[in-house]
Amino acid sequence: MNCLRCNSPMYAEVYDHISETQGQGFPAMHCLMCGDIVDPVILKHRQARVEPRGERARLAVVTATS
Template identity: 35%
Template sequence: MVTHPTHIAQDRCHRCGGLMVREEIREVNQVGLRCVMCGEHIDPLILEHRRKMRTPEGVRQLLAKSEKAGMN
């Protein structure tokens, strides 16, 4: 079996692989995620953004953007 490194489980931190716990954000009345290991915080808007970026084309755009940002 081959594991796909591009697959990111929602309950694992994308930075350190730590466990993500649900965290209520009262200001927006929504639930985000917080890493218990490094404190990385993911809010519902970011999750929604990631969902959109799941298509191969979306990922390509995202990579192109981050490459440009890295050059500056």
């Protein structure tokens, strides 16, 4: 696959995320041009951020402080 930032070829590497996959390596893609790393955890967070839940959370904060 190509990098989502700079569209350069990405290289597969194995990472060990301390808090999410303790002791278990998992494959991730690393861009040597801009240093971006895409792993399953990051992709999961990005997909979660698209959900409208974040919009409601921000609205709740605004009403609480006003």
